[in-house]
Amino acid sequence: MDKTGEVSIRSNQWQRVLRWHLGQKANEEGEDGVKDEGNTYLGLKLKVNWKELVVDPAEQFYYVWLQVMILPIVYNWVIIILRTCFTAIALNYLPVWLTLDYLSDLMYITDMIITLHTGYLDQGILIKDLTQLRKRYLHSKHFLRDLASLLPTDFLYFAFGIETPLVRINRLLRLPRLNEALDRMETRTSYPNTFRISKLMIYIFVLIHWNACLYFALSNYIGFGSDRWVYPNVTNAQFASMRRQYFYCFWFSAQIFTTVGDTPLPSREEEYLFMIADLLIAVLVFASIVGNVGNVITSLRDRDNVFFPNHELVKAYLRSHHISKELRQRIDNWYQHLHINKKIMRENEILQQLPVHMRTEIAVSVHLPTLSKVTIFQSCEKSLLEELVLKLTPQVFSPGEYVCRKGDVGHEMYIIKEGKLAVVADDGVTEFAVLSEGNFFGEISILNIKGNKSGNRRTANIRSIGYSDLFSLSKEDLTDVLSEFPAAKRHLEEKGRQILTKMGMLEESGEAAEGEAEKVETKIKRLESNLEVLQTKLARLMVEFESSNRKMRARVEQLELEVAALETQLPEDGDEGDGALGREEGVGGEVEWEREEAEGEEEEEEGLNIKVKKQGRGEDGNDVPKEGDGESTKSTKEDAERIVERDKSGLKGTDNWEKKKKDDGETNRERGDDRPGKGDGAEIELENGKKENSESRESEEKRQEEEDS
Numbered sequence: 001m002d003k004t005g006e007v008s009i010r011s012n013q014w015q016r017v018l019r020w021h022l023g024q025k026a027n028e029e030g031e032d033g034v035k036d037e038g039n040t041y042l043g044l045k046l047k048v049n050w051k052e053l054v055v056d057p058a059e060q061f062y063y064v065w066l067q068v069m070i071l072p073i074v075y076n077w078v079i080i081i082l083r084t085c086f087t088a089i090a091l092n093y094l095p096v097w098l099t100l101d102y103l104s105d106l107m108y109i110t111d112m113i114i115t116l117h118t119g120y121l122d123q124g125i126l127i128k129d130l131t132q133l134r135k136r137y138l139h140s141k142h143f144l145r146d147l148a149s150l151l152p153t154d155f156l157y158f159a160f161g162i163e164t165p166l167v168r169i170n171r172l173l174r175l176p177r178l179n180e181a182l183d184r185m186e187t188r189t190s191y192p193n194t195f196r197i198s199k200l201m202i203y204i205f206v207l208i209h210w211n212a213c214l215y216f217a218l219s220n221y222i223g224f225g226s227d228r229w230v231y232p233n234v235t236n237a238q239f240a241s242m243r244r245q246y247f248y249c250f251w252f253s254a255q256i257f258t259t260v261g262d263t264p265l266p267s268r269e270e271e272y273l274f275m276i277a278d279l280l281i282a283v284l285v286f287a288s289i290v291g292n293v294g295n296v297i298t299s300l301r302d303r304d305n306v307f308f309p310n311h312e313l314v315k316a317y318l319r320s321h322h323i324s325k326e327l328r329q330r331i332d333n334w335y336q337h338l339h340i341n342k343k344i345m346r347e348n349e350i351l352q353q354l355p356v357h358m359r360t361e362i363a364v365s366v367h368l369p370t371l372s373k374v375t376i377f378q379s380c381e382k383s384l385l386e387e388l389v390l391k392l393t394p395q396v397f398s399p400g401e402y403v404c405r406k407g408d409v410g411h412e413m414y415i416i417k418e419g420k421l422a423v424v425a426d427d428g429v430t431e432f433a434v435l436s437e438g439n440f441f442g443e444i445s446i447l448n449i450k451g452n453k454s455g456n457r458r459t460a461n462i463r464s465i466g467y468s469d470l471f472s473l474s475k476e477d478l479t480d481v482l483s484e485f486p487a488a489k490r491h492l493e494e495k496g497r498q499i500l501t502k503m504g505m506l507e508e509s510g511e512a513a514e515g516e517a518e519k520v521e522t523k524i525k526r527l528e529s530n531l532e533v534l535q536t537k538l539a540r541l542m543v544e545f546e547s548s549n550r551k552m553r554a555r556v557e558q559l560e561l562e563v564a565a566l567e568t569q570l571p572e573d574g575d576e577g578d579g580a581l582g583r584e585e586g587v588g589g590e591v592e593w594e595r596e597e598a599e600g601e602e603e604e605e606e607g608l609n610i611k612v613k614k615q616g617r618g619e620d621g622n623d624v625p626k627e628g629d630g631e632s633t634k635s636t637k638e639d640a641e642r643i644v645e646r647d648k649s650g651l652k653g654t655d656n657w658e659k660k661k662k663d664d665g666e667t668n669r670e671r672g673d674d675r676p677g678k679g680d681g682a683e684i685e686l687e688n689g690k691k692e693n694s695e696s697r698e699s700e701e702k703r704q705e706e707e708d709s
């Protein structure tokens with residue numbers, strides 16, 4: 001199984017390498033082809049449609065191609081000026097130069113084709129459509145620059161002669177491609193500081209080289225050996241060789257740029273101008289060397305400071321607080337141990353800038369070997385381990401140091417990555433057990449194990465025997481993780497219980513008490529929920545009672561009003577028909593106003609009013625004094641208003657309840673349920689009211705009939 005797996009992984013890698021050879025289309029077919037037959041690769045290679053090849057700029061091929069492109073660009077930057085100024089060098093190696101020239105041109109052309117087929121990201125998606133790629137490249141300024149760098153200026157050789165390679169100066173325009181390649185390398189390299197310094201040195205070398213070439217050309221122009229400043233006479237055998245010519249000029253130029261050593265004083269204006277320009281450039285070169293090297297040193301120190309805590313500051317602090325020599329020595333040893341063994345304490349801080357999933361992957365690959373040695377985590381799901389690794393904090397303990405002491409409050413548990421620790425008695429000598437790599441401890445006091453007599457206190461002293469490398473996991477983090485993985489929690493608790501039982505620190509009745517406590521808790525919860533239901537019912541009943549009470553009161557008040565109105569009306573009935581009518585109207589108005597209060601009872605109320613009027617006339621027949629009439633009517637109206645006001649304010653307290661009832665009813669109706677809902681008390685009330693009214697009306701009518709007869 002393993003072997004087959006390995007083979008398939010390897011073949012996958014090959015398939016990926018093939019992808020950029022075969023192009024996107026051929027790739028799909030190619031995968032099957034490669035699987036099926038060994039010879040298919042060759043067949044597919046012939047089928048490759050190179051025109052449709054699209055390069056992903058994030059892939060290895062593009063990176064490798066950029067590195068290859070460094071060669072022709074650097075070649076042109078170094079050789080064109082050399083051949084221009086050192087004619088002897090140009091002519092002596094002409095076939096070599098011409099070959100290299102056209103080879104570099106070929107690479108420039110290939111580079112343009114590859115750029116044309118390089119996809120780009122649009123909203124995070126790689127664009128592979130060749131028409132779009134072509135359009136984008138051909139409309140960009142890069143294309144113009146690339147085209148300019150490839151113009152066949154070599155035809156100018158016919159005009160100026162083969163010894164003037166300066167005609168190829170346009171080849172230098174490809175410099176941005178070199179920068180791109182170097183930038184990519186800088187992000188990929190594992191040694192960015194070394195890379196930066198090397199890059200700087202190469203730039204300076206090219207600058208000195210150019211200056212050397214120009215110095216030789218200027219000397220040639222002024223006349224070799226005409227003064228002390230220029231290049232000595234080339235007819236002199238000592239300075240005749242091409243190598244000597246170049247090295248002398250390079251040395252002279254390097255002297256100026258590094259401002260080290262004595263250069264001969266210039267004697268002609270041209271020489272002065274050359275020296276002035278060189279010295280100005282030299283200042284910049286010098287400054288950039290110092291600056292860059294300074295940066296590298298600072299970044300190296302910063303890296304160390306991030307990896308390891310700043311010892312200098314701690315030392316200064318300890319000195320200023322007159323800490324004992326012995327303790328200072330221990331602290332020094334601790335730092336020394338970290339540095340020598342490259343123990344990184346602040347990895348969480350260092351990886352902070354990465355997205356969580358990447359941090360998890362790193363943490364998993366770094367810490368999983370340790371976690372997988374821990375027995376309880378061996379059987380755990382991968383997701384639990386992934387959650388755990390991000391929460392682990394590395395800690396290093398020195399020899400003899402106590403990690404925890406019996407009786408302390410526990411805040412974290414520990415996993416041993418490396419080292420040995422002893423569970424020791426209070427005398428610090430008797431060892432109960434020795435814990436080593438892959439063991440864990442400190443879980444008992446943070447797990448709230450039922451029946452644990454020591455509660456949240458440490459049950460033992462743990463002392464580091466030598467240097468020990470631990471991971472600590474805080475109580476909160478552990479609780480968080482375990483809440484989602486109950487099996488792991490049970491496992492941990494079981495181990496804790498075993499230790500506690502051995503130590504006799506687990507209450508026997510702990511389990512039973514736990515069960516009892518659970519039962520009581522369940523009962524309490526049930527009672528509480530019952531109580532809630534009862535309270536709700538009571539509140540509903542209260543509201544219903546309140547509502548019917550209010551209505552009854554309103555009805556009584558209304559009847560009283562009407563009776564009073566009739567009483568005042570009766571004596572005038574015979575004399576002033578109109579006035580009586582007016583009053584009747586007035587009372588009717590009041591009654592109407594009352595009616596609005598009594599919800600949904602209009603018809604019944606009207607019926608009642610008529611009956612009351614009849615009854616009033618029939619029963620009484622007494623003359624009610626006219627004077628008192630007005631007053632009584634007025635006071636009755638005021639009373640009624642007061643009552644209604646009171647009722648209204650009484651209503652307010654129950655408004656929410658009424659509203660809830662209505663809402664409930666509406667919800668039911670929305671559900672298509674026409675039955676009265678939980679909150680349909682009002683409707684029920686209304687129906688009850690109607691029933692009562694019709695009953696009272698019937699009894700009223702009966703009474704009337706009896707009286708009439």
Ligand SMILES: Nc1ncnc2c1ncn2[C@@H]1O[C@@H]2COP(=O)(O)O[C@H]2[C@H]1O
Pocket residue numbers: 404410423432433440441442443444445446457458459460461462499
């Ligand atoms: N006899 C023992 N063997 C191994 N580990 C122990 C023993 N006694 C205590 N421990 C561990 O030491 C830890 C001390 O802190 P805790 O009580 O939180 O949890 C304890 C256990 O994890």
